[in-house]
Amino acid sequence: MEAAVEQLDRHEDIAVTIADCTAREKLSPLIVERREDSDLVVLGGGDGTINAAARGLVEAQIPLGILPLGTANDLARTLGIPEDLEEATQIIIDGNRRRIDLGEVNGALFFNVASIGLSADLASELTSDMKKKFGKIGYALAAVSVLLRATPFRATIESERAKARALTLQIAIGNGLFYGGGMAIERDAKIDDGTLDLYSLEMRRAWKLALMAKAFRFGDHGAWREVRVDHAQEFHIRTRRRHPINADGELVSHTPAHFRILPKAIEVFTGKNAPGITTVEDVA
Numbered sequence: 001m002e003a004a005v006e007q008l009d010r011h012e013d014i015a016v017t018i019a020d021c022t023a024r025e026k027l028s029p030l031i032v033e034r035r036e037d038s039d040l041v042v043l044g045g046g047d048g049t050i051n052a053a054a055r056g057l058v059e060a061q062i063p064l065g066i067l068p069l070g071t072a073n074d075l076a077r078t079l080g081i082p083e084d085l086e087e088a089t090q091i092i093i094d095g096n097r098r099r100i101d102l103g104e105v106n107g108a109l110f111f112n113v114a115s116i117g118l119s120a121d122l123a124s125e126l127t128s129d130m131k132k133k134f135g136k137i138g139y140a141l142a143a144v145s146v147l148l149r150a151t152p153f154r155a156t157i158e159s160e161r162a163k164a165r166a167l168t169l170q171i172a173i174g175n176g177l178f179y180g181g182g183m184a185i186e187r188d189a190k191i192d193d194g195t196l197d198l199y200s201l202e203m204r205r206a207w208k209l210a211l212m213a214k215a216f217r218f219g220d221h222g223a224w225r226e227v228r229v230d231h232a233q234e235f236h237i238r239t240r241r242r243h244p245i246n247a248d249g250e251l252v253s254h255t256p257a258h259f260r261i262l263p264k265a266i267e268v269f270t271g272k273n274a275p276g277i278t279t280v281e282d283v284a
Helices: 002-009 024-033 047-060 074-078 085-094 118-125 128-134 136-149 206-218
Strands: 041-045 064-068 097-105 108-110 113-117 153-159 163-168 170-174 196-201 227-232 234-239 244-247 250-254 257-269
Touching: 002 085, 024 047, 041 047, 047 064, 047 074, 047 108, 047 250, 047 257, 064 074, 064 085, 085 257, 097 113, 097 170, 097 244, 108 113, 108 244, 108 250, 113 118, 113 257, 118 170, 118 244, 153 196, 153 227, 163 170, 163 196, 163 227, 196 234, 196 257, 227 234
Parallel strands: 041 064, 064 257
Antiparallel strands: 097 108, 097 257, 113 170, 113 244, 153 163, 153 234, 170 196, 196 227, 234 257, 244 250
16 A cells, blocks of 8 residues: 555655545545545555445545455446556556446445345355454355345335346346446446446245356346346335345345436546446447
């Protein structure tokens, strides 16, 4: 981190001011407080840290640079930002910026994905201590524990195009491309396309997910008959009993859930070949 600060400070057009934040809930107010004397904000951390800054970034409307220091770094992966800190810092110096969407569920903002079911259970299981001790392996250990206890639940899924009742293990709604340490929410998902991408795992046995691992890695899981997919700007999800909602790895609310897209909500520094950003070829 110190090397990244020095790299930024060496640039003639950048003067770095360091601000430490000791609690998640203080990050957005800190960004808003500093907006008058700052042209950009650089965050060192993972998806949870960046999620904590979302509300402040929307209000302050100053560009975000990311130094990926977390476990999964899914937003950085979507934006084409490498885990090498020197390369990530150079992206900020190069100044390639794009406006991206944010997702919102029951008033809570998210960059990558919000979900009900398995991922919310995983967020409860995957403690901070487990992340620190095991890193990415901690995700696998927690996932095994969650899958062994998994049971489907009943839900109603409603968008502007359709309404369906489902018996499901998980409903996930993505804004970006990557989540869960590199899985794709949908092969062609983009974080600036003004659309949310939904999938629902409508199977009775969680063990079948092991057969779908490759499909989830590349975002092709919608080809399986047990997986419902949809794309919309808004979704309403209701469940028979209250279920927690996980947004970017944090438990933020409970069902019933209202999801919506906030198009082009903030500006971020991105790599030039970011897989989760719309290109001329995508539009064509």
